[in-house]
Amino acid sequence: MDRISELTARALALLGGDPQADRAVPPTGFTARLTLFTAAAMAFLAVFAIALSLATGRLADRWSAELARTATLRISAPADQADAQVRAALTVLEQTPGVASARALSDDEERALLEPWFGPDLPLDALPIPQLIEIVETADGYDATGLRARLQAEVPGAVLDDHTRWRQPLVTAANRLRMLGWVALALIGGATAAMITLAAQSALAANAQVIRVLRLVGARDTYIARAFVRRFTLRAAAGAALGTLLGVMAVAILPDGGDAGGFLTGLGFTGLGWLAPLMIPPLAGVTAFFATRAAALRTLRTQS
C-alpha cells in the first residue's frame, strides 16, 4: 500500500509541479504535431474497436438468450396422422421436465412465417407443410438427447430443432468478434505506446544539449524527465480527445437499420455504451505518461 502511494506520488510529481520545467525544453513543433495526429488517429480507431466489441457482445448475448429459451418441434406426417402426432408430441412435451410450455402454431402463424418466402396467398392445406410446435424452456432447460429418444419412439414424424445447432456457431462467431475487438484495442494501445516512445526518444535526442545544460546546473533526472512527460501526456490526451470526438461522430451517423439491419447496422453504441469512448483520452494520457517516462528515464540513464 505504501509502495503504491509512493509510486502515485512520484507519478504526480512527474506530471504536476513546476510548469517552468516545461520551458527548459524548447517546444518541438514537429514531434508535437506527430504525437497529436497519432493519438487522434489511434483514438478514432479505438472508438470503432470499442463499438465492435460492444455490438458483437450485445449480439452474442441476445442470440444466446433467445436460443436458450426456445426450440421448435417439427412434425412431418401424412395428413391423416398429423393431428394424432401433434397431440402425442404435446403430451410428451408436457411430461418433459424443463419445458415451460408447448404450443402448436396455428395455420395463420405458419402462413405468416412462410409469407416472406412464398407470398401471402399460400394454400397451406394443399401443401405438405410440417406442423410446428413452439417450445419455451424453463431457466434450467430440458435434456435434448432424452427428449429426442422419447420422441423417436412415440412420435416418428417429429424432429426437434433446438436452434443451438445452427445458432451456436453464430454465437461463437459473435464472441470471437468481440474478442477480436478487444485484441484490436490492445494492439491500438500498444502501437500508441510504441509511437509515443519513438517520438519521445527523438525529442530527447534532439535536446541532448539542453539535457546537458540542465544536468550541469544540478537538475535531477526527474526534473528533466518531467518536462518531456508532461508534454507528451497532455499532447496524447488532447489528440485522443479529438480523435474520440470524431470517431463517436462517425459512429453516430452510421445508418440505423433497426432490428432488421442485424449485425452491420447494429455497430453503434447504445445507452451507457456511449460513455465507453470517454475512457479513451485518459487511457491515451496514461499510456503516453508511462511510455515517455520509461523512454526519458532510460535515455537519461545511458547519457550521463
Place this chain on the structure above:
Amino acid sequence: MIELSDVAYNYGGAELFSGLSLALAPGSFQFLTGPSGAGKTTLLKLCYGDLRATSGVVSLFGQNAAQMNRDEIALARRRIGVVHQDCQFLDHLPVAENIALPLQVAGRANEAEGNLDELLAWVGLSAQAGQLPPELSGGERQRAALARAVITSPDVIIADEPTGNVDWEMSQRLLTLLVELNRMGKTVLIASHDLNLIRAAKAQVSANVLRLKGGRLQAGVAL
C-alpha cells in the same frame, strides 16, 4: 570540500596528467594556470563531477565521486557554481531565465526575485536580461555565466577563464564579485591565463596559484 588525490585522467589516449592531488579547502581562493591544452578545463571538470577520474579518488563534499549516483552528483553540483569555458546556456531561454536556472532546478525559484536584478546590474547585463544567449557578445556571455554560477550562493565557485573576453575594467568588477563571495566564506577556484588578474586578486586576498604543466601540478607558484 573538494579533494583530488593521486588522480589520473586521459581521453582514451595518453594520460593528460597522473598522480595529481589537489584540495579545495573551505574558504580558499586559488588560481589554476598553465599552457593551453595542459588540461586545466579537464581538471575543473573532475572537480564538479562532469568527468570521472581514470584512477585515483575524487571526493566531493566527503563523498567518493566514483560511487555517487546521478542524483547525488546533481545535489553536489547545486553546491558548486561553475563558469564553463564554453558557457553552456539554454539558447531558447532569455538571459535572465538562464541565470536563474540553477535556482529553478533546485526548486528555489522564489529566491530569484531580488537577487536576480541585483546580480544582473552587477555584471552589467540589466539591459540584456530579455535577450537570448546567442544574441550576446562573448564578454556578455561570460558575465551571464558568472552570474548564473553565483546566483545560488554556492559553497564552491569554479570558473574556467571567466574574464577571457571582457575588458580590464569589467574583469576587475567580476573579480571583486568573486573576492566578496570568498570573504563570505565561499571557496573559489579560477582557471586563468590572465596574470594581471591574478596579481590584482593577490592584492585583495591571499590567493594560491597552481600551475598545471606537462601532467604535473605545481603549487605556490610565484608570478
